Amino acid sequence: MSFTLRASLLCAMACMVACSDSKIETNLLPDDDVVVAKVNGEAISAYDWQQAIVTNLGEQNAFLLDDDARLKVLQSLAAAKAMAQKERDALTPTERLELEKQIEAYREQLLVKRYLKAHTDITPVTSEMVEAYYQKYPERFGATRTVEYQLIRLRSGADGEKRNTLVSALQKAATPAEWSALTSNARKANSPFEYIQQKSVPNLLQAPLSSIVANTAKGSISEVYWVEGLPLRVRVIDEQWSAAKPLADVSAEIRKTLAPSQVKKAVKQATDDILKESKIEYLVETP
Template sequence: MRFGGVATLVMMSWLVVSCSQEAQEARPALVTVNGKPIYQEHVEAMLAKFPDEAIARAGDDFEEKILESLVRAKAVAEMARADMSARELERIKSRAELYEEELLAAEYLKESTDIEPVTGAMVREYYDKNQQRYLLGNQVTIQYLQSESGLEEPQKRALMEKMSAVEADADWKTYQQTLAKDGFRVFYRSSEIKASLLAKPLDSIVASLEPGEASAVFYGETLYRVRLVKEEKLGYQPLSAVSGEIRRKLAPIQMKKAIKLVSDKALASAKVEYAKD
């Protein structure tokens, strides 16, 4: 990691944190800037913002670079404090107070929140209520006639009439051979496939059919006529296959419940007064 990137991140972080009142504990400062101390805790707080692998790559002098960046940030902050108006300083102070409260609340919740685990019964209940999400879809057996592409318009219209003439319950494979003898290059296909895997335009054609029905001729660059022979539902993904996914969905819900319990308790012991209009 280049030092410039470290300096930028540290300076931005320090400008927020340094707005809060400095702790007045009797402990040695690593350095002072205009009489304002920088402690080892500040260095450690900045280090915590970097991934372990980034720190490992940065080298043995990484803490020194962090400290130097804190010094620079402190100097800039002191210059800003001298130059800014009282209104600007108050605005930044308000933001710093909010940030401090966020940190306090997060730390307290981490230490005090008792999160109930996601139970098997919860997973089963979610699965039962949301089974439509775990449908495997339908398996279809289809037969269809397909022309070659790039036909001239008169050829397409003539072939369309021929393809339209075959009955839905006729032997389409034999009919394809008849068309070939008449000079039409037509392919006969038969497929058993999951409906969701059908390519366009077969997917939309098949979706409009009931078992035993044949479509009208699809008139595009290529001509299609499709017969839906059979359709069967594949059922649902088993609970065992999706339980992990469901647990991941429910975990944040359990977290929210735990946080609400803690915040309700805090509100019950707090005196809250809203300003009246």
């Protein structure tokens, strides 16, 4: 968004909010009683002017503007006020009501931001949280998981009741003992099951086997998956991890990743607290 447009929008919003609550004592603001320009008789104060500069450049850079640049901001505010006046006068009664609703919604957003700033206690990301995240997701920091897995898949050819029986046997192998019995059966000559045992990096396998193996924890048996019309299951019997990047090298990245969740927790707590002390009545059906 251009500098001029942002300044224009700021002025328009300021004008709308001012019109929506005329009871606010604006002359309590610094230099708000100092008029620096008038547009069709409506004043732009020194406070409005300075706020437009600060909003666009920030507190630190606001004082770096020379007189020419400050004048351009004032000219942008004047143009914005002229546009706002013209559009305001052209509004139908319905459009005016819609605008008032939008102003009220924007006002509430500002109040909510102020409330959360004053009432949220954001817990910093701790070293323990960083360590736990690092250990939970080593692959995100350069570690590679190599697994040894067993795969049992029903061969094509069986049909009818025999096929149903074999599929049921594959589905029921839920414990290590049941899986072991099934693998013994699959290893036999002329078995209706195909048996594979090998080591691999999961993402080097063909899809969808790659995701099946990747999502199966060490010692676990996957659910039954149907691939190209045939059911299969996988059991990961061992895994090894190559070294990830040192924790010291990635801790800043992890903290940046975890920070938003800490903010969400603080906002949720503030929300829960305010709801406990508020009387809310819903006059429509809620789930």
